[in-house]
Amino acid sequence: MTAVSFKNVDFSYGEDGFHMKNFSLDVEEGELVAVLGHNGSGKSTLARLMNGLLLADGGSVEIFGEPLTEKNLYDVRRQVGVVFQNPDNQTVSSIVEDDVAFGAENVGLPREEIGRRIEFALSAVGMEKYRDATVSRLSGGQKQRVAIAGVLALKPRVLVLDESTAMLDPRGRREIMDVVLRLNREEGMTVVLITHFMEEALLCGRAVVMNRGEIVMQGAPAEIFERHEELLTYNLTLPRIGEICKKLQAGGLPVPDTLDIDLLADSIARLLNE
Amino acid sequence: MNPFPLRGLPLKGAARGRPPIITIKTMQITAEHLTYVYNPGSPFAVKALDDVSLTIEEGEFFGIIGHTGSGKSTFVKHLNGLIRLPSSQKHYKKPKAKKGQPAPVEPSLKVGEFDLADRKTDFRALRKKVGMVFQYPEAQLFAETVFDDVAFGLKNFEKDLKAEEIEAAVKAATEIVGLDYAAVKDVSPFDLSGGQRRRAAIAGVIVTKPEILVLDEPAAGLDPLGKKEIMELLHRLHRDWCRTIVIVSHDMDEIAENCTRAAVFSEGKLVCALPPKELFLKSEELLSLGLDIPLTAKLCAALAKRGVSVGCDFTVDGFVRAVLGAKGEKR
Ligand SMILES: Nc1ncnc2c1ncn2[C@@H]1O[C@H](COP(=O)(O)OP(=O)(O)OP(=O)(O)O)[C@@H](O)[C@H]1O
Ligand SMILES: Nc1ncnc2c1ncn2[C@@H]1O[C@H](COP(=O)(O)OP(=O)(O)OP(=O)(O)O)[C@@H](O)[C@H]1O
Ligand SMILES: [Mg+2]
Ligand SMILES: [Mg+2]
Numbered sequence: 001m002t003a004v005s006f007k008n009v010d011f012s013y014g015e016d017g018f019h020m021k022n023f024s025l026d027v028e029e030g031e032l033v034a035v036l037g038h039n040g041s042g043k044s045t046l047a048r049l050m051n052g053l054l055l056a057d058g059g060s061v062e063i064f065g066e067p068l069t070e071k072n073l074y075d076v077r078r079q080v081g082v083v084f085q086n087p088d089n090q091t092v093s094s095i096v097e098d099d100v101a102f103g104a105e106n107v108g109l110p111r112e113e114i115g116r117r118i119e120f121a122l123s124a125v126g127m128e129k130y131r132d133a134t135v136s137r138l139s140g141g142q143k144q145r146v147a148i149a150g151v152l153a154l155k156p157r158v159l160v161l162d163e164s165t166a167m168l169d170p171r172g173r174r175e176i177m178d179v180v181l182r183l184n185r186e187e188g189m190t191v192v193l194i195t196h197f198m199e200e201a202l203l204c205g206r207a208v209v210m211n212r213g214e215i216v217m218q219g220a221p222a223e224i225f226e227r228h229e230e231l232l233t234y235n236l237t238l239p240r241i242g243e244i245c246k247k248l249q250a251g252g253l254p255v256p257d258t259l260d261i262d263l264l265a266d267s268i269a270r271l272l273n274e
Numbered sequence: 275m276n277p278f279p280l281r282g283l284p285l286k287g288a289a290r291g292r293p294p295i296i297t298i299k300t301m302q303i304t305a306e307h308l309t310y311v312y313n314p315g316s317p318f319a320v321k322a323l324d325d326v327s328l329t330i331e332e333g334e335f336f337g338i339i340g341h342t343g344s345g346k347s348t349f350v351k352h353l354n355g356l357i358r359l360p361s362s363q364k365h366y367k368k369p370k371a372k373k374g375q376p377a378p379v380e381p382s383l384k385v386g387e388f389d390l391a392d393r394k395t396d397f398r399a400l401r402k403k404v405g406m407v408f409q410y411p412e413a414q415l416f417a418e419t420v421f422d423d424v425a426f427g428l429k430n431f432e433k434d435l436k437a438e439e440i441e442a443a444v445k446a447a448t449e450i451v452g453l454d455y456a457a458v459k460d461v462s463p464f465d466l467s468g469g470q471r472r473r474a475a476i477a478g479v480i481v482t483k484p485e486i487l488v489l490d491e492p493a494a495g496l497d498p499l500g501k502k503e504i505m506e507l508l509h510r511l512h513r514d515w516c517r518t519i520v521i522v523s524h525d526m527d528e529i530a531e532n533c534t535r536a537a538v539f540s541e542g543k544l545v546c547a548l549p550p551k552e553l554f555l556k557s558e559e560l561l562s563l564g565l566d567i568p569l570t571a572k573l574c575a576a577l578a579k580r581g582v583s584v585g586c587d588f589t590v591d592g593f594v595r596a597v598l599g600a601k602g603e604k605r
Contacts, residue, residue, distance in 0.1 A: 013465065017457075038497045039469025085468040085495070086412055137312065137320070140409040140491070141342030141524075163468065166494045167409065169341045169524050170566035196469075196497050235499040240527055240569050244590060251598040261569075265576035272582055272600055 003029040003064060003158050003190040004050055004080070010058030011049065018042065020213040022059070027158075029064075030188045032181070034201035034221065037210030038235035043194045044085055046210075047162045050192070051080040063158070078107060081156030083148050083164040096122075096138075096146055097131040103154045114153075121149035124179045126172065140167045148176060152183075158190040159183065166196070177203065198225070198239040202259060209234055225259065301386040301403070301485055301517050303330040303353065308381045310348055310357065322348040324542035330520060335512055337529040337550075338522045340539030341564030346522045347409055349539065350488050352383055353520070354404040355390060355397040359383060362393045385486070402431045405484030409491050409522070411475035415463035423463050424448055424478045431482050447481035448474070452503055468495045476504065480511060487511065488520045493528060505532055530554060530568040530588040538563065551587045 004027040012019035020042060027033055035043050048054040049061050052073045060067040063076045081103070093099040100121055104114045122128045125145040130138070135146060144167050151159065161180065165173045181203060183189040193204060201207045201221045209217035209224065211234045217224055224231070225238055228246070237243065241259050248255045248268070255267045310323040322345045330336045338346050351357040359381055360366055371377040383390040388400045405427075408414050417423040424444045428435065435443075448455045451473040458466065463474055472495050479487065487508070493501040505528065512519050523529055529536050530550040537547040540563050546553070554560070554571040561567075567575075570586065570593040577584055586596035 017461075039473070039495075039500055040467040044467060086410060134318065137318065139343040139347060145342070163495060167491055167524065169564045170526065171561075171564040172342055173524075196495070196501070198498060232499070235497045237498040237502070240590070244569070244573070244594065247590065247594045248597060251594055253598060253601055261572055261576055265573060265580055268573075268597055269577060269580035269582045272597070 001029045001064060002026050002062070003031070004192070005062040005065075006046075006049070006059070007062065008059035009049065009056045009061060011045065011054065011056050018045070018213060020045070023213070023215070024059075025208065025215060027190060027192060029157075029190050030184070031206065032184045032191045032204045033193065034204040034207040035192060035194045035210060036196070036198075036201055036207055036236055041210040041234075042213040043210055044162055045213075047082050047084070047160050047192075047194060050158070050160055051077045051082045053082075078154075079156055080158045080160060081151035081154045082160040083151045083162060085162045085164075085166075094134050094136065096127065096133050096135055099135055099146055100131075100149045100153050103150055107154065117153040117155065121153035124152055124176075125149045126175060141169060141172060144168060145172065145176075152179070155187075156189070158192065160192045160194070162194045163196065165200075173197075198237065202239060209236065222259065226257070301332045302384070303328075303386075303486070303518070303520075304382075304384045305329075305349075305352070306382045307379045308349070308352065308359075308383055310345075310352070310381075312348075322542050326539075326542075326544045328537055328544055328547060330518065332517050334518055334520075334534045335508070335532055336518070336520045337533035337536035338520065338539065339524070339526070339529060339536055339565055344539040345542040346539055347490055348542075350406070350490055350520060350522060352390065353385060353486070353488050354401050354406045355395075356406065359391045361391045362395065364393070366393070402482065403484055404486045404488060405479040405482060407476050407479050407487075407489040407492055409494075411471045414475050414478065415471060418462060419460050420448070420453075420463055420466070420474050421459040423474060424481055427478055427482045443481050444477075447477040450480070450507060451477045452500060453477065469497060469500060472496060473500070473504075480516075483515055485516065486518045486520070487516050490522045491524065492521055493523070493525065501528075508532070526554070526560075526566050527568040527570075527590075530570060531590065538565070540564075550589075554588050 006023050006025040009023040010021055037043050049056060052068045063079055066072065066076060068076050093102055097118060100118050101114055104117050122131060125148050127145050127149060130142065135143065144164060148164050165176050168176065177200065180191055184191045193200060195201060204221060206218065207221040207224050208215055216234060225242055228238055239259055241261060241264060245255050245257050245264065253271055255264060258264050306327045308323050308326040312320045312322055326349065340346050348357065361380060369378045385404060388395050415423050417426060421444055424447055425440055428440060428443060445455045453470060453473050463471060466474060476492060493504055496504060508519055533550055535547055535549050536553055538545040554567045557567045557571065568588050570588045570590060573593065574584055574586065584596040584600055586592040
């Protein structure tokens with residue numbers, strides 16, 4: 001089944017400036033899709049269109065086959081959990097635990113279930129110790145974790161992460177990615193991962209590249225990264241390891257293009273021992 | 275034309291280990307026994323900094339790393355007086371020595387000629403010298419248009435600039451961070467995308483040409499090319515007029531690539547401050563602190579396992595040079 005379907009969507013914020021025209025994109029249930037693109041290319045706009053924070057001017061956005069309209073907004077939105085870019089804009093409650101519970105309570109889940117969800121979500125983001133803390137008094141990365149927990153507690157059918165790990169420490173980023181991959185694999189959660197980390201895109205089944213409100217590339221991440229020159233024109237780069245391969249090649253060492261550390265090390269070791 | 279002409283200051287030692295050209299340094303940052311508690315005396319008290327002593331030399335491109343909540347932002351907020359030392363606040367009472375014990379050490383912080391422990395310090399003058407880009411750009415954008423936002427600090431610090439001068443400087447700063455001046459100048463900062471906002475926040479700080487630039491996760495939210503461009507921009511400013519740059523970052527590759535030294539924070543304490551070349555040899559320690567090592571260091575480790583040792587400074591170019599050099603030797 002198609003989880004999210006943009007069907008010939010037109011959208012603009014006003015007369016001039018950014019607009020999307022005749023935009024189409026399908027995300028299948030259970031898919032893990034990376035959305036890449038330059039600053040201002042429309043990634044967050046897509047996220048807002050997916051949970052009805054914005055409505056299309058023309059065409060339709062369908063969630064599990066149902067077009068989003070003003071009438072069914074709240075029901076449909078329940079299925080799509082979005083963690084937005086700036087966590088400050090989405091804290092609703094001053095205490096961490098309440099903030100995480102807010103969405104789940106709104107859906108009207110039974111109390112014990114809400115308790116379990118909070119446990120799960122707080123431990124998934126490593127914030128169990130902070131359940132009674134005040135959100136406004138947290139560090140930047142801690143706020144970001146709380147925002148992620150709030151959406152995880154909802155266990156949405158579609159999870160949209162809009163640069164949600166941008167300010168996490170390396171371990172935190174890995175842990176969140178692990179949770180997301182597990183939810184995707186084991187519970188079939190559909191995940192749309194908006195990111196500027198090319199390494200994260202490699203973990204996804206498909207990558208979509210946005211440029212000025214349009215999709216300009218899509219396919220398996222490894223295939224997309226083969227089109228290196230084209231990526232550059234969209235302000236994107238290879239994952240760092242790919243750049244190192246290119247530089248070694250330019251210096252006369254014929255390593256293959258690879259995005260795998262061990263493969264690259266094997267090849268360098270072999271070439272040096274020749 | 276270079277929109278940021280030299281200020282007539284002699285150039286000083288830049289990143290990547292170049293030796294300093296002049297030796298008169300006046301903008302050293304020295305923290306001694308810096309401790310900071312949020313909400314002291316309440317049940318919500320959090321010791322965010324714990325006896326941090328750290329010197330950042332003038333001319334450094336200094337990195338700060340550490341796990342979430344380790345005290346990085348709290349530390350850098352001290353540098354322009356956004357967070358004040360207790361002794362610089364009204365009604366401060368010097369802690370008394372307990373009987374038979376030495377007097378408690380009081381935290382001190384000096385930024386160049388400014389003594390931040392002193393209440394009489396001119397904090398406005400300090401802010402002119404120390405520019406700060408916050409972790410969340412939303413926290414520093416507030417005007418109705420991007421133009422007014424970028425112009426704000428400039429108007430505030432340079433009262434006698436003419437309108438054309440302000441416009442020229444704002445335009446230059448906006449373009450230098452990769453924004454389309456004509457397209458964004460009349461737009462509300464809140465109608466910008468996340469990365470565009472970050473760029474606008476950086477523009478609003480560099481437009482006043484502070485001698486020390488402090489940036490809390492400046493590249494977070496920028497697209498990959500934007501990240502590279504911002505780091506290149508910082509190097510250019512560092513070469514031209516900005517004496518010292520301090521960045522907070524979670525990106526180990528960025529630290530390895532750009533910094534003269536990096537300080538590691540953990541639970542409010544300073545663990546060490548080392549050049550990347552030495553720091554990233556400590557992979558186990560860094561991993562145990564929730565951090566990581568750069569890709570180049572991972573590759574060096576993977577090569578070592580295969581019996582190939584390449585010593586490098588952990589920059590990408592340094593790594594490539596080391597590998598190609600090793601190949602050359604074989605021949
Ligand atoms: N509320 C708004 N009003 C008017 N224009 C807006 C608004 N929000 C975004 N825009 C514009 O729409 C374009 C797309 O913005 P969007 O936030 O979707 O970009 P993005 O791809 O998420 O970028 P980033 O990587 O920087 O987060 C940008 O040019 C932005 O200036
Ligand atoms: N306004 C505040 N009131 C109370 N406690 C605070 C406040 N701001 C931060 N803290 C606490 O102080 C500690 C250090 O926070 P700080 O913001 O300095 O961390 P950080 O290293 O910048 O983390 P991050 O990488 O997540 O941005 C954290 O435990 C945090 O919860
Ligand atoms: Mg965005
Ligand atoms: Mg911080």
